[in-house]
Amino acid sequence: MIVAIHEVTQDRRWRYYLCLLITLFAKNAQALFGLGLGLYAFTKGRYLRGLISIVISIFWWFLATHLSSAGGDHVAMRLGYLGDTKLEMLATLLVRPWIVFSVASPESIFLYTLGLSLPFLALLRKPALACLLGAAPVYLVNVISDSGIQRELNHHYSIPVLAFLIAGCLDSLPLISVKARRIQKNVFNATLVLSMVAFLGYSRVMYFKSRYLPRLPEAVAFQSVVSGIGSQESVLASSNYVVHLAGREKISQVEKEDYKVKWPFDVIIFPSEKALINVRGRLKEVGKTKIGRTMNQVLERAKASGMSCSQPNDYVRLCRKGAG
Incomplete structure (x- = not known):
């Protein structure tokens, strides 16, 4: 520029x-x-x-x-x-x-x-x-x-x-x-x-202590999982994850209601209930938030539709279509 x-x-x-x-x-x-x-x-x-x-x-x-x-x-x-x-x-x-x-x-x-x-x-x-x-x-x-x-x-x-x-x-x-x-x-x-x-x-230097560093282990855990997701697979993810999975024809974030009309997906990837999420400037456990409850409902729907769901590490939950 x-x-x-x-x-x-x-x-x-x-x-x-x-x-x-x-x-x-x-x-x-x-x-x-x-x-x-x-x-x-x-x-x-x-x-x-x-x-x-x-x-x-x-x-x-x-x-x-x-x-x-x-x-x-x-x-x-x-x-x-x-x-x-x-x-x-x-x-x-x-x-x-x-x-x-x-x-x-x-x-x-x-x-x-x-x-x-x-x-x-x-x-x-x-x-x-x-x-x-x-x-x-x-x-x-x-x-x-x-x-x-x-x-x-x-x-x-x-x-x-x-x-x-x-x-x-x-x-x-x-x-x-x-x-x-x-x-x-x-x-x-x-x-x-x-x-x-x-x-x-x-510069919000204190964000490193309050927002960024506490989520570093989750970032490392996420990268270890995301490498196994193919570029052609359709994905439903949380807002923090979806930006790292862009560039595909079908991708949605759970925070937006339009994912319902795009169902089903090949892969669903969410943070675990114990992982931290930024809510109005404060970190909270995913399981204690409204969006966390929505994620749980989506995962239940995924299991009911035949997707194979697991938690490969302490921070990430993953569902795959047709995996067995």
Whole structure:
């Protein structure tokens, strides 16, 4: 992303478009980065390149959304409170922009914005305004999303914004006096301090103790089982497992009701009742949660339909079709 931003003002084209395409291929939402890149190109006087970038990004959005439609409409899931159609959503934002505060409080928006910009404040100068415009599409969607994790910096949603902020710092460097070493040193020290403050305040370091490390044995146990599941087999899994089994024609997660219409499956894989699951920021045993009870019902149905079910280790439960 940073190379693509840098290449906007260069005469060569292949490196720019290659980096743009590689970025877009990461996921359909990266079309927002492409739109921002187009806006950045406009501010730099590269109007044709900006227009082509926007057209490519819009085309990618429709293509990738169609290809990933089996996973659901992510726009409706995260912006559905604005309206039933894309046009309705835009109209609501224009007529009643304050509705955003029903899903994102002003304090959360302020803290999110502060956390994003804090490490870069000492370096940003007027030339960075073009990069801030480029970051606007991703930033604004994160702000208005019904999904709070898009405003948490320990997730990936803000990476395109960070790329533009870094590019903004690079654009600003010529205005920081190279002769005044004292100024350079002060800027360096301020950036170091602000970066450490932002990291400690926003990186959720304590999650390693409360969420990640306690589930490490389960992760190892899961990987020892998942290696035996073929790429052509249809799978029903929990939300934490399903992302590691993607890329197949038929896959569902038990948290979504649509798995019922896709039944039967070749493989069902769930965490054991004693395994830990993240519920509203706290780890609980699967057997003591609502989704755990749903998993038990699914496994009973699987056994009744003739699937062979077992618990290969302390953390994972597995059912297979036609195994005996």
